[in-house]
Amino acid sequence: MFFTLASFLAMWRMLERKRLRDSAALGLLLGLAIAPKVSILPVLAPLILVYWYRVLDEVEDRWTNITPKLVGRIFGHAALAVVVASGVFFISAPYAILDFGSFADDLSAQTMMASNAGLWPFTIQYVGTPAFVYQIQQSSVWGLGLPLGVVAWASIPFTAALAVISKKNRRVDLFLLAWVVPGFIF
Incomplete structure (x- = not known):
């Protein structure tokens, strides 16, 4: 981080x-x-x-x-x-070059693990959880705490609205959104 x-x-x-x-x-x-x-x-x-x-x-x-x-x-x-x-x-x-096959396989496995809950034993807890809502709930309740979690998640649409409405800080707002939104979606 x-x-x-x-x-x-x-x-x-x-x-x-x-x-x-x-x-x-x-x-x-x-x-x-x-x-x-x-x-x-x-x-x-x-x-x-x-x-x-x-x-x-x-x-x-x-x-x-x-x-x-x-x-x-x-x-x-x-x-x-x-x-x-x-x-x-x-x-x-260096393993990314020295053993690219294993590196690519590991990346593929991590991608499958993230998108196919239940394939690995420790991902069974994610079966049937709604996409995005689960992550927002878990990070708000257990990661940030409810007050900060609500403020953090509410800040995304608020920042998007500010970027549209106001030109004053548009560059900074778009810069932050360009980091947060793709990171959340992918």
């Missing part, structure tokens, strides 16, 4: 400072976040979003001023982040 949150800080820092080394630092933290938990791959949605924000910053939100040269330059920064993240991932999780 630490490296995931650090990745989000690095994304915003890259957007503010616009330096190549910030993209490299972002890649480093992203690789460290993905290595122990590949299921955080929905983090790619906010990553794409911040580089898109970067393009819009360069043209001061005038879409007609976007040029292939500009997109190519910023794509180079994004590519550096992806290359560094991939390198760090493969250094941190």
Whole structure:
């Protein structure tokens, strides 16, 4: 969780400072976040979003001023982040290369476990539970506690509404939603 949150800080820092080394630092933290938990791959949605924000910053939100040269330059920064993240991932999780077959099988098994309750003994408790409602209930009651759980889950539609209604913090709201919503769905 630490490296995931650090990745989000690095994304915003890259957007503010616009330096190549910030993209490299972002890649480093992203690789460290993905290595122990590949299921955080929905983090790619906010990553794409911040580089898109970067393009819009360069043209001061005038879409007609976007040029292939500009997109190519910023794509180079994004590519550096992806290359560094991939390198760090493969250094941190060498089994992903050394025994890719087992790695892919394990990922497949984890995916099946998450989507087919009852195949493994410890997943029998999830048979017949309604999707999403169960996760919201469990995290609210047992994870966060009821008051904080209600506030946390209510904040998602509230943030979405703010992103639609108000332009003041729209970028930040969309950035947070780009992380939370894909993570919840997948």
